[in-house]
Amino acid sequence: MSEHILPGRRSESTDPRALRTRKALVDAVLTLLNDHDATDLNVSQIVKEAGVSRQVFYQHFEDRDALILVAAADWVLDAYERFAERFSIDQNFEASVAELATVVAGKTEAAVRLIDSPVHTVLDEEVHRVMLPTMREQLLPRSQEWGVTDSQLVDDMARVYVAGMQRLIEQCVREGCTPEEIGRRAEAVRRVLIRE
Template identity: 85%
Template sequence: MLRLLNDYEVADLNVSQIVKEAGVSRQVFYQHFADRDALILAAAMDWVLDAYEHFAERFSIDQNFEASVVELASVVDGKYEAAVRLIDSPVHSVFDNEVQRVMRDTMREQLLPRSKEWGDADAQLVDDMSRVYVAGMQRLIEQCVREGCTAEEIGRRAEAVRRVLIRE
């Protein structure tokens, strides 16, 4: 799927093309996937969501953030076309929801100690901040991928934003 996404827009891909490339029958395809978009979502989950899960496991907002973002962003190295086509695909919003699911609790745990500095912060504010932080970083990474930034540049830009948001 990723090889096809490197060469074709999602709208230009059809099941016939996919099964031909994969060397499987349509029947086998439909035993595993409801349609083309289900396969694209599965490919995105295998490719990028696994990287986010690894990122969430070792995430620290105060330690090695830039290096962690560089490692996360490195999964798209050499596959920028496929990444941009996934970003532009119909499954993008579902994928973003999965990134939120993976990252939100981790981000909430990281922001909770800082919330004491915010004065009247309550659980709702911390939850809202975690959503905004995750969505904003995800959008920044997506924009950088569109621009063809290296993983190192993505890390630098994310770190600069983090420093401002965290008030360092």
């Protein structure tokens, strides 16, 4: 997993016990999100599910939301980083988006609960941080074809594109779409926006 700019104590630790504990806490949150809204989770539930003490919890995380954010990042940001690494706006976009969407396949309830959680805004900011450089790089040649030479405009187009696609994916997850359906819908929008 890549390093994300997210809260967490002992995040630098390479101690195997600390890593196991952190994983147990993250896994506990992801499991609990299948049946509970993020705002309904409490530290007692989490530590019970993880099999650790409250003291150990607070050695690793400042509060519940910090853990929920780290769990969400562990779950989805790595998928976005892989997506960004191989992303090409002109090649296999539909398949790439479908592959990205498989990260939530079978975990729709938990995904929707994260979308509705207090940490969603910060998670979205992290998705944008991961995707913006790639999107800008991909839009630059197209913008030159369109006669757009203003770098601020290219940056703004990248921001709108990333935010819009993220909202489309979130809406599709809410609707229970399959990864393939999400890919098809994203591709249809891409074709219009990229003028194909």
